[in-house]
Amino acid sequence: MLKTKSEEKIAPVMAAYGRFPITIEKGKGSYVWDSEGTKYLDFTAGIAVLALGHVPDAVEEALKKQLDTLWHCSNLYHIAPQEKLAEKLTGLTCCDQAFFCNSGAEANEGAIKLARRYANLVLGKPEGHIVTFNHSFHGRTLATMTATAQEKIQSGFGPLVPGFKYLSYNDDASVQAIIDDEDCIAVMLEMVQGEGGVIPADKTWVQKLAAVSKDKGIPLIVDEVQTGMGRTGTLFAYEQYGIEPDILTVAKALGSGIPIGAFLAKKHVSELFTPGTHGSTFGGNPFSTTAGVATIEAFEKQDVLAQCLKNAKYLTQKLNDLKEKYAKKLTAVRGLGLLLGVETAAPAIDVVNELREKHHVLILTAGKHVLRILPPLVTNEAEIDQFIAAFDDVLKEQ
Ligand SMILES: *Cc1c(COP(=O)(O)O)cnc(C)c1O
Secondary structure (H helix, E strand, C coil), X not given: CCCCCCCCCCCCCCCCCCCCCCCEEEEEECEEEECCCCEEEECCHHHHCCCCCECCHHHHHXXXXXXXXXXXXXXXXXXHHHHHHHHHHHHHCCCCEEEEECCHHHHHHHHHHHHHHHHHHHHCCCCCEEEEEEXXXXXXXXXXXXXXXXXXXXXXXXXXXXXXXXXXXCCHHHHHHHHHCCCEEEEEECCEECCCXXXXXXXXXXXXXXXXXXXXXXXXXXXCCCCCCCCCCCCCHHHHHCCCCCEEEECHHHHCCCCCEEEXXXXXXXXXXXXXXXXXXXXXXXXXXXHHHHHHHHHHHCCHHHHHHHXXXXXXXXXXXXXXXXXXXXXXXXXXXXXEEEEXXXXXXHHHHHHHHHHCEECEECCCCEEEECCCCCCCHHHHHHHHHHHHHHHHHC
């Protein structure tokens, strides 16, 4: 029998996250303020969500208007901002149609379902599997956790969902394994493994994977939940690889912090989602898709991609200078655009804590010895200089 309610006084929120000991109360641009009024430079951007910074004016204005108009109506009716966002996203990508949901995991879950639908109805392989790669991260739902080839994410949650197989990333042997694999029904990958340590995919390897997928007639699924919406300097990272995904997922930065996700697909795949096949109560609702439309319009008006490239060049140069200065403490700088990883000899979490406590600067880790630096794309040289000075000081003291 399950125990009755605990009499012990415990925190009302489950302890699923290890949280830093501050409460964030306010944000604007690249800065946040905690409950004590302390101001922090936020180079986490809410984990790659706040491409335009906190509470960006253009999106705020659009959302305030939408608050007075319509919050929710369900997908039983047409939703104008949803249709507008789909038109924008399909106009800006190689895909023909979009489906909206509420998170990255849900976007990937939908992509997996769509690929399975294709395997069932077109390939005639209902028992096939999807290939994903070691150190990937695709989400925390049962299927996306199974797609995530990391023991630490899956451990203790068995049984896993059948229909996945893992191969190694950036490895030509994986290409051959897919060629030889009759039961592979789709290939799913990130262009830069974000959570897995900031590992960019090798361009020729990705092109080989795309060619093999095309040859076999199986969908190539690109998870751009983290790399999408300009993070790497192009709207989607796949553009830099000279390939075209058949299914593309996006979430984090799409709504500037309002929860939204989407998967997009080319017509030969997307047309398999006919009325009744898939759904989401909140997915694509008027509020979240208004945020999406306003975000993309701000990208266009403020030339956010150009800002990202300029800031990325400056920050990467400064990080490489630090790497030279502290060659024993910083062993690698890598990434794409403003998705940057720095390998540290010391535990990365120590650097993160020092930066926060002593300098009021927030960054992330991506593994035990990798710092992940994700400024808003619209940061500037002064903010980057502030971060670099703080980082320099922490490294000096180590
Ligand atoms: C964050 C992330 C996800 C999961 O997104 P959620 O919104 O947390 O569900 C999936 N894939 C990648 C590449 C991510 O970075």
